Amino acid sequence: MSPIDLKAYLVLGAILFGLGLVGFLTRRNMIIMFLSAELMLQGVAVDFLAFGRFRGNWQGQSFVLFILTVAACEAAIAMGLVYTLYRLKNSLDSGKWSDLREEGLDSPDDLEGAWAPAEKPDYPVLPLAGIKPQSGEETSHV
Amino acid sequence: MKFDTWMTWTNLVLLLGWAGVFLALPRREGKLRLLISFPVLLGCLGAGLTLYFREYRFNIETLLFLFFALGAIVGGAGLVLSASPARGAMSFTMAVISTGGIFLLLAAPFVMAATIIVYAGAIIVTFLFLLMLARQNGSDLSDQESRDPLLASLAGFLFMATMTNILLDAFPGSTGAVANQLQALVKETIEIGKMNDLQALREKAGAGEGSLLSRYKAAFGGSGYWVERIETDIQKSGRFSFTQAKDLKEVKLALTGLEGIANDFLYDRNFLHPPRIKGHALSTLSGTDPSLPISEIRKDASGKPAMPAENSAFIGRSLFSDYLLSVELAGLLLLAATIGAILIAKNPSARANP
Structure with missing residues (x-):
């Protein structure tokens, strides 16, 4: 039984980094891939801060601030990039972008035509409101 | 490297986690697979908790660490495993706020505030906005089908296993x-x-x-x-x-x-053994002399090196003395990123025919 030590923080950082790695490799959505990369950065930040704390200096915290700056720049660029890519192919799927692959390789877009998305169910449609009903003959007489 | 019972148990927990994540990764069919994955993931968390409580003394610090670490891990798993991107983004927010708590435990309140403002505030909000803009007709096929779930989850958990085994070997701790x-x-x-x-x-x-x-x-x-x-x-x-x-x-x-x-x-206080050399690149404004043995650094009540309460003031002194050039370069990077983002986000057709 010991008080909390560096090892605990480093293991937490490794777990966060590993989860981010799994997310980055498996998910196809470009935004989720980006957020997974950010999760990996969080794991690294935990490690830096823990090293700084257990050594008693400011180098870890200074370094994490630079990581944060780079992450902010990355987010700005990624936001513009993802939106541009979305407008070109009308999808957030990263597998649709494979123009730079090696010649002779199959397209990683293995979802093409594999499965048709479910058709939109027939939701009830409300009539337009606020339109004056057609005026026929008077139905009531005084 | 010697395997003791401790490491064996840790590896079993990681194996369980791998199985759970592999089963729970979104795929088109298999409700049963998803149902099996829940007890597996819960069992992994429970076994991890047992290991944690056997290793660490029960006090408020370990309790807070456990709370925030669980929040971060569950949030990260939610990001990776949820088929809905909006839910994933919210899980990521939870992970970021929990890591903020971990940062506080590590005596870094300024970094905590900056992280929560930048990540949970700016990044998540812009990306949720982007998600809402892009996804107007229900969920997409690409969100429901993971790419190579077996190999990718194996890669991630092999990394985790490597790291934890090396760490447990290097810091045997109190067991x-x-x-x-x-x-x-x-x-x-x-x-x-x-x-x-x-x-x-x-x-x-x-x-x-x-x-x-x-x-x-x-x-x-x-x-x-x-x-x-x-x-x-x-x-x-x-x-x-x-x-x-x-x-x-x-x-x-x-x-x-x-x-x-x-x-x-x-108690792992001295594993960061510094090389016993004289002279280093940074001034004392970034902390004590790195060549000083850790036993000679002043400690606080918890046994860790004492850090002053004026966190942001001391980070500022470190940043604007030792890291001045890096701060300037970071400013340049931000400027370049701003220009680049504006350029990229322009209408592609407008860019083709200016």
């Missing part, structure tokens, strides 16, 4: 045979240190020259950093010499030194 031996030795040292008769103390501590010393060395495995440290700190300084010690005070000082080294090993 295992070495730690038990050392704890017994420390107890004995404290008992011996209570004696006030120099002659009796000499006899008790060792009939021959420094037998307590050799037992400490044997507990540390006979060689390596810790044995070296006993030699340089205690033997070479001439303090731990029962036959030559002039007075009681000297012997007791040596005993305290030995006890301190054992405690450093047990």
Whole structure:
């Protein structure tokens, strides 16, 4: 039984980094891939801060601030990039972008035509409101 | 590397986690697979919790660490495993806020505030906005089908297993045979240190020259950093010499030194052994001299090196002295990123025909 030590923080950082790695490799959505990369950065930040704390200096915290700056720049660029890519192919799927692959390789877009998305169910449609009903003959007489 | 029961259990927990994540990764069909994955993931968390409580003393700090670490891990898993991107983004927010708590525990309130503002505030909000903009007609096929779930989850968990095994091997902590031996030795040292008769103390501590010393060395495995440290700190300084010690005070000082080294090993305070060289690149504004042994740094009540309460003031002093060039470069990077983002986000057709 010991008080909390560096090892605990480093293991937490490794777990966060590993989860981010799994997310980055498996998910196809470009935004989720980006957020997974950010999760990996969080794991690294935990490690830096823990090293700084257990050594008693400011180098870890200074370094994490630079990581944060780079992450902010990355987010700005990624936001513009993802939106541009979305407008070109009308999808957030990263597998649709494979123009730079090696010649002779199959397209990683293995979802093409594999499965048709479910058709939109027939939701009830409300009539337009606020339109004056057609005026026929008077139905009531005084 | 020796595998003790501790490491075996840790690896089993990781294996369970891998199975759970593999089963729970979004795929088009298989409701049963998803149903199986829940107990597996919960079992992984439960087993991890048991390991944690066996390793660490139960106090408010460990409790807070556990709370925030669980939040971060569950949030991260939610990001990776949820088929809906909006839910994933919210899980990521939870992970970021929990890591903020971890940052607070690491005495970094300024970094915590900056992280929460930048991540949970700016990044998540813009990306949720982007998600809402892009996804107007229900969920997409690409969100429901993971790419190579088996290989990718295996890669991630192999990385985790490598890291945790190396860490547990490097920082054995308070468990295992070495730690038990050392704890017994420390107890004995404290008992011996209570004696006030120099002659009796000499006899008790060792009939021959420094037998307590050799037992400490044997507990540390006979060689390596810790044995070296006993030699340089205690033997070479001439303090731990029962036959030559002039007075009681000297012997007791040596005993305290030995006890301190054992405690450093047990509670992982001294694993960041600095190279014993003079001179380094950074000034003292970024912290103490890195070549200073950690035993000579002033400690706070928790046994960690003391950090001042004025966190942002001290980070500022470090940033604007040692890291001044890096700060300027970071500003340049932000400017370049702003220009680049504006350029990229322009309408592609407008860019083709300006």
